[in-house]
Amino acid sequence: MSTPYASELRLALHAVHAASLLTKAVLRSLKNNVAAETKADDSPVTIADFAAQALIIAAVHAVYPDDRFIGEESAEALRQNHGLAERVWELVQRARTVEAARTSDLQHVLPHDGDAALAFPASKDEMLDVIDLGTSTGSRDGRVWVLDPVDGTATFMEGKQYAVCLSLLVDGVQQVGVSGCPNLQFETQGPLARRRITEDQVDADGYGVVLSAVKGQGTYVRSMHANGLGEARRIQHDDTPKQLSTLDFVESTIGKTSLSQDEHRAVAERVGAKWPGTVLWSQQMKYAALALGATDVLVRLPKDRDRFSYLWDHAGGHLLVQEAGGVIKDLDGGDIDYGQGRKILGDRNFGMVATMPSAFNGIMQAVTEVLEMRTR
Structure with a gap:
């Protein structure tokens, strides 16, 4: 018997993993010279933000077409800047190629055995429309997916820590949460507690870790790899009182x-x-x-x-x-x-x-x- 939200968790892990690979590829190819626009609040937006939002929403929307989305980005800047839109579309297409190779050639090592490959936008115009699905305003009623495609854009642009985040709210209550940390150098074997995390402690050669939780089912951490995820390990802390x-x-x-x-x-x-x-x-x-x-x-x-x-x-x-x-x-x-x-x-x-x-x-x-x- 399947546990509650097992399918949603599996899809969220798959989408966040793919988006994490996408963002890490941007960092490695551009070597911190990340093309950016400026939003109204003066925070930088990279092509990775837009492309990751398009990837995640397209993947989830294809499976749950009646669900709504609240995302950080809108496609307004892309509709006004055709050059920027083209760069984002190229990145989404490259991510589609990576995903296709991963699911066809390496299916035997994927953590998502039996799952179909993620859905991607079929055209640049569809990509813009998909990004704009994230402009929903209500979160009180029904199923709403909340995403931040790159949380910490400023430090992402410096090659430091950032997160790729997706969560599911049902009637305003968190039910699923997944956060990819592609730059986090964190060994998932051995005792977890008291390992320091810093901005500069970067997983330069690998793909970091992903954390996930379902309400009432605990929190888990997995290593991320180019071809899939490592084994899930539950995080359990000893809450012995401390000074x-x-x-x-x-x-x-x-x-x-x-x-x-x-x-x-x-x-x-x-x-x-x-x-x-x-x-x-x-x-x-x-x-x-x-x-x-x-x-x-x-x-x-x-x-x-x-x-x-x-x-x-x-x-x-x-x-x-x-x-x-x-x-x-x-x-x-x-x-x-x-x-x-x-x-x-x-x-x-x-x-x-x-x-x-x-x-x-x-x-x-x-x-x-x-x-x-x-x-x-």
Whole structure:
């Protein structure tokens, strides 16, 4: 008897693996000279972002045509820039060739035995339409796939850590989460916990790892290879209470965030911990590090309740942490509401704390005390 969401998980792993190979090929061929456009929010968008979104949505849409999608990218820039669109289309076609060779010649070693090859857009115009399927706005009702084709585009362009992310929401609840980490040099054999993750600890010759979770079924890690995935290994952490002063706080690159980093530091100092501990730019990579046990605490203290987060920066990654045994709450102690559409609004979910259960109350108390200083 099949377990719940087994087919969705298998497809998500297949699509994220293919998109991870695509993005890694871009890095290796362009050697950090990645062609980029600039979005309205001034963040860089590479051809890999667009191509990976087209690949993932096309693959899932072919199997689940009635499902909706929320993705970071739209095809507006490609429709206005024919040269850029042509480069993205060439990349999608190359990915199709790689996938065809993989599924025909190496079927005996693929982790997706019996699955058909992924579907790809049949034309450049279809590719643009597929990318735009990701512009859905609602996530409260029905089945909605949320994707970030390249989370951490800035560090991706530097050849550092990034994530390829896909998750499934059903009636606003996370059910499946898959995050490919193509640059993460992380040995999946032996004890997992306390292996450090850094921006520069890059898997230059391989393809990193992929993490996956299904609600109620645990979190797993697999190595990624050119011809498939390694064996799944469940991530299980010993939640023996630790001194709060020994906990590792994960933080973004210092000074490049709209969050209140001074208060992040104050929380760490209040419990006697070093700050920052692990430094990672990609939000989804932070969740991967927490799930793997490479760091202990994530705090997100916005400067006010007007701040929002985008759904694709958190969906799926939250599930990885929770199914590995972690706790994630907003600063009012509430669960994160994934039914808000494309944004997680600060007036509904103000900030965030993520850690293991044994440390959660102590960290939340320190956060509360730091926030009380705002009103004095």
